[in-house]
Amino acid sequence: MTSQALDEIKIGGLGSSRKRVEDDRFIRGRGNYTDDITLPGMLHMEILRSPLPHAIIKSIDTSKAWEIPGVHLVLTGEMMATRNLAWMPTLSYDTQAVLATDKVRFQGQEVACVIADDPYIAKDACEAIEVDYEPLPPIVNPWQGLAEGAPVIRDDKTGQSDNVVYNWEVGDKAGTDRAFEQADAISKLELHYPRSHPSPIECCGSIADFNRATSKLTVYMTTQAPHIIRAAVAMVAELPEHMIRIISPDIGGGFGNKVPVYPGYVCSILASILLERPVKWIEDKTGNLISTGFARDIYLKGEMALRRDGKILGVRMHTDADHGAFFSDAQPSKFKIGLMHSAFATYDIPAAHLTARGVYTNKAPGGVAYRCSFRVTEAMFFQERMIQAAADDLGMDQAAFRRMNFVRDDDFPHRTPFGFLTDSGQYAKCLDVGLAAIDYDNFRKEQAEARKRGRLLGLGISTMTEPLGAGNSREYDILGIKMFDSAELKVHMTGKALLRTGAKTQGQGHETTWAQIVAHELGIPADDVTVEEGDTDTAPFGMGTYASRSTPVAGAAVAMVSRKIRAKARKLAAHLLEVSEEDIEWELGRFYVRSSPSRGVTIQECAMAAYSNMPDGMEPGLENTAYYDPPNLTWPFAVYIVTVEVDPETGVWDVLRMVAVDDCGVRINPMIVEGQIMGGLTEAYAMSSMQFITFDADGNCVGSNYMDYLLPTAWETPGYELHSEVVTPCPHHPIGAKGIGECAAVGGPAAFVNAVIDALSGTGVRNIDMPVLPDRVWEALTYRRDVSGAPPVRQD
Numbered sequence: 001m002t003s004q005a006l007d008e009i010k011i012g013g014l015g016s017s018r019k020r021v022e023d024d025r026f027i028r029g030r031g032n033y034t035d036d037i038t039l040p041g042m043l044h045m046e047i048l049r050s051p052l053p054h055a056i057i058k059s060i061d062t063s064k065a066w067e068i069p070g071v072h073l074v075l076t077g078e079m080m081a082t083r084n085l086a087w088m089p090t091l092s093y094d095t096q097a098v099l100a101t102d103k104v105r106f107q108g109q110e111v112a113c114v115i116a117d118d119p120y121i122a123k124d125a126c127e128a129i130e131v132d133y134e135p136l137p138p139i140v141n142p143w144q145g146l147a148e149g150a151p152v153i154r155d156d157k158t159g160q161s162d163n164v165v166y167n168w169e170v171g172d173k174a175g176t177d178r179a180f181e182q183a184d185a186i187s188k189l190e191l192h193y194p195r196s197h198p199s200p201i202e203c204c205g206s207i208a209d210f211n212r213a214t215s216k217l218t219v220y221m222t223t224q225a226p227h228i229i230r231a232a233v234a235m236v237a238e239l240p241e242h243m244i245r246i247i248s249p250d251i252g253g254g255f256g257n258k259v260p261v262y263p264g265y266v267c268s269i270l271a272s273i274l275l276e277r278p279v280k281w282i283e284d285k286t287g288n289l290i291s292t293g294f295a296r297d298i299y300l301k302g303e304m305a306l307r308r309d310g311k312i313l314g315v316r317m318h319t320d321a322d323h324g325a326f327f328s329d330a331q332p333s334k335f336k337i338g339l340m341h342s343a344f345a346t347y348d349i350p351a352a353h354l355t356a357r358g359v360y361t362n363k364a365p366g367g368v369a370y371r372c373s374f375r376v377t378e379a380m381f382f383q384e385r386m387i388q389a390a391a392d393d394l395g396m397d398q399a400a401f402r403r404m405n406f407v408r409d410d411d412f413p414h415r416t417p418f419g420f421l422t423d424s425g426q427y428a429k430c431l432d433v434g435l436a437a438i439d440y441d442n443f444r445k446e447q448a449e450a451r452k453r454g455r456l457l458g459l460g461i462s463t464m465t466e467p468l469g470a471g472n473s474r475e476y477d478i479l480g481i482k483m484f485d486s487a488e489l490k491v492h493m494t495g496k497a498l499l500r501t502g503a504k505t506q507g508q509g510h511e512t513t514w515a516q517i518v519a520h521e522l523g524i525p526a527d528d529v530t531v532e533e534g535d536t537d538t539a540p541f542g543m544g545t546y547a548s549r550s551t552p553v554a555g556a557a558v559a560m561v562s563r564k565i566r567a568k569a570r571k572l573a574a575h576l577l578e579v580s581e582e583d584i585e586w587e588l589g590r591f592y593v594r595s596s597p598s599r600g601v602t603i604q605e606c607a608m609a610a611y612s613n614m615p616d617g618m619e620p621g622l623e624n625t626a627y628y629d630p631p632n633l634t635w636p637f638a639v640y641i642v643t644v645e646v647d648p649e650t651g652v653w654d655v656l657r658m659v660a661v662d663d664c665g666v667r668i669n670p671m672i673v674e675g676q677i678m679g680g681l682t683e684a685y686a687m688s689s690m691q692f693i694t695f696d697a698d699g700n701c702v703g704s705n706y707m708d709y710l711l712p713t714a715w716e717t718p719g720y721e722l723h724s725e726v727v728t729p730c731p732h733h734p735i736g737a738k739g740i741g742e743c744a745a746v747g748g749p750a751a752f753v754n755a756v757i758d759a760l761s762g763t764g765v766r767n768i769d770m771p772v773l774p775d776r777v778w779e780a781l782t783y784r785r786d787v788s789g790a791p792p793v794r795q796d
């Protein structure tokens with residue numbers, strides 16, 4: 001490098017904790033969310049939802065609703081059916097009712113819609129609709145669904161005679177059986193990962209605008225994946241794809257909640273086509289909590305074959321997933337239970353076998369949504385709870401047991417027990433950093449001392465590997481659409497640039513970080529790069545943002561398109577400097593002549609030349625597009641360590657300290673990465689300590705509002721101590737970055753629960769299901785037994 005190279009941090013390049021450019025409008029209240037948009041002549045839609053979880057619809061009388069002044073349209077399933085729109089395909093090859101025709105299958109299911117001059121009229125008219133239901137027995141958990149004689153929820157499906165969605169398995173059964181035969185000890189664990197809800201502050205919504213003059217349909221909506229939605233709308237509504245434009249404006253948090261296709265979107269689209277006017281639908285909080293993509297609600301059990309010295313020989317795992325009434329998971333087609341089989345990727349385990357069963361119940365459809373990379377959250381939770389139980393059973397130290405079984409640094413690339421190929425990491429080093437930070441040995445001493453005086457201290461460790469960034473396209477597709485991503489870069493003649501990608505930020509800060517990648521690759525200051533996402537008419541095709549795939553896939557495409565631009569700029573530089581291309585060297589922001597480094601041209605000068613002084617035969621302009629199909633997922637690693645004190649009288653537990661060591665490879669923007677980690681840890685704390693959304697025996701959703709389903713505020717949230725000193729660059733990512741968006745929410749819960757269980761050691765309590773509420777801890781301590789969180793079942 002010559003002295004004229006730019007200071008990368010000063011231009012907001014890689015490693016710069018640049019302030020988030022999008023926050024300027026957000027904190028001034030100038031964001032542009034779906035509900036901020038008003039179109040001329042716009043009408044408003046409200047949804048009538050079922051009060052019952054399971055019932056036959058005998059009749060629907062909409063006559064009173066039609067009579068209310070200001071009502072323009074009342075939609076029912078029967079009307080949808082005449083257009084073949086009563087049912088829609090889901091992203092997991094099932095079908096889902098748009099508006100119920102035959103039966104309602106969960107409380108909160110969409111039964112009818114009213115479109116009116118304003119939302120209040122529409123709401124009143126919904127209440128004027130009379131539906132005659134004949135109740136059926138509700139099914140609130142898989143066991144009820146699987147019981148002999150259980151009513152068949154999906155009697156709409158030909159050939160469906162029970163409530164089983166799928167049976168699926170993966171791994172080496174024979175090898176695992178052999179490992180168990182050779183084991184000195186076998187450890188077992190059973191638990192329920194409760195239903196949890198992404199609960200973004202902004203609910204879902206859409207504005208459909210069918211233009212009668214052009215026949216073009218524009219939909220503004222809260223989607224994390226606009227291009228997938230465009231494809232789905234083209235298929236469901238049988239509209240030509242080029243006549244559909246999906247625009248995701250600002251999104252107030254997605255967290256997976258805004259990946260699926262919801263009936264509200266479809267109904268607003270049909271209403272706009274029928275009325276030839278824009279139709280807006282904005283969901284309310286309870287509507288969001290009872291009807292949109294939930295997460296988890298899965299029963300996990302497993303056993304571990306162990307050698308006396310602590311070596312893990314094999315693992316067996318079984319899952320029973322509650323999918324609600326429709327199997328609508330947005331996940332790679334190949335894997336029925338998402339990436340559950342990423343479990344135990346952290347450890348060198350010779351054999352493993354997983355069986356998975358999905359069951360229909362009378363709940364909202366879902367399972368995969370919420371900072372999860374397709375069930376990785378459940379996988380890593382089970383892994384780390386099982387590891388703690390096994391270490392305890394062997395009487396081994398929690399940290400030593402993990403270290404002994406970790407995949408070693410020189411073992412990469414490593415084939416995980418279920419067949420993934422992990423490529424890099426420094427697991428033991430991360431653990432050492434975490435243990436030193438929490439002062440592990442001293443804490444253990446303090447814990448023993450405190451115990452003598454009746455105080456219950458606990459320490460929980462979670463060490464986890466996360467598969468982030470679907471695809472590659474060989475293995476990952478949704479409905480046959482391959483999971484790659486894209487970026488388009490236009491460098492204007494003054495050297496300012498416009499970047500668009502196929503991803504869609506919902507708060508993660510893409511407008512800030514993508515510009516940093518361009519700055520790193522081209523030396524154009526990040527402030528000179530505008531980033532746009534979310535409009536299918538302008539953005540290149542992409543699969544959207546979830547599974548922390550944006551940095552691994554779209555972010556890689558940003559680097560690749562920048563390199564294409566640089567390659568062309570190099571030709572322009574050679575022309576300007578009147579030397580051959582081979583004599584040109586690059587340093588950040590500038591090409592120079594190798595033999596005479598002071599002779600050079602900046603990237604901005606090259607940009608100007610692309611429009612004003614290009615060599616003969618060169619195509620003018622400085623624009624390009626890159627599609628990126630990653631060779632593998634990225635594999636970040638994290639260590640989360642929590643210490644707690646449990647009050648034996650009340651079961652209340654307080655977090656004393658929380659240490660987080662995240663290795664997500666090269667960090668584009670360290671401040672944004674830390675924000676992602678803190679947000680994820682807070683969600684982990686919320687899930688493990690307070691968030692409770694369940695169903696009573698009659699199938700009523702309990703916790704469908706913010707009075708019951710708690711979001712921690714700054715007051716409840718513990719302080720976090722973050723460590724960033726371990727950096728293992730991703731070997732295949734162009735800038736060495738791995739995903740980070742979900743790590744803390746995935747790995748965090750086990751650390752909190754492990755800490756509470758550790759505080760209870762000696763009582764025989766092996767498990768308390770989340771949320772680990774004080775009354776559950778009290779029950780465990782008082783009766784010295786495990787506490788299950790499974791919903792109650794009706795006994796009559």
Ligand code: MCN
Pocket residue numbers: 200252253254255256370371372373506507508509510513514545546547548549550551552555664665666667668669670672673676679737738739740741742
């Ligand atoms: N980043 C970085 N360096 C890295 C990795 C990431 O600077 N090595 C930056 C990225 O450039 C990006 C952010 O960190 O600005 C998150 O990047 P990434 O890990 O690629 O995740 P995505 O952008 O794909 O975001 C998805 C992920 C998911 S799946 C959920 S769920 C979730 C999450 O992000 N939802 C969120 N974090 C969220 N944060 C906010 N504020 N809102 C949501 O809805």
Ligand code: CUN
Pocket residue numbers: 224254255256257259368369370371372373374545546547548
């Ligand atoms: Cu599964 S929640 Mo995120 O992948 O959108």
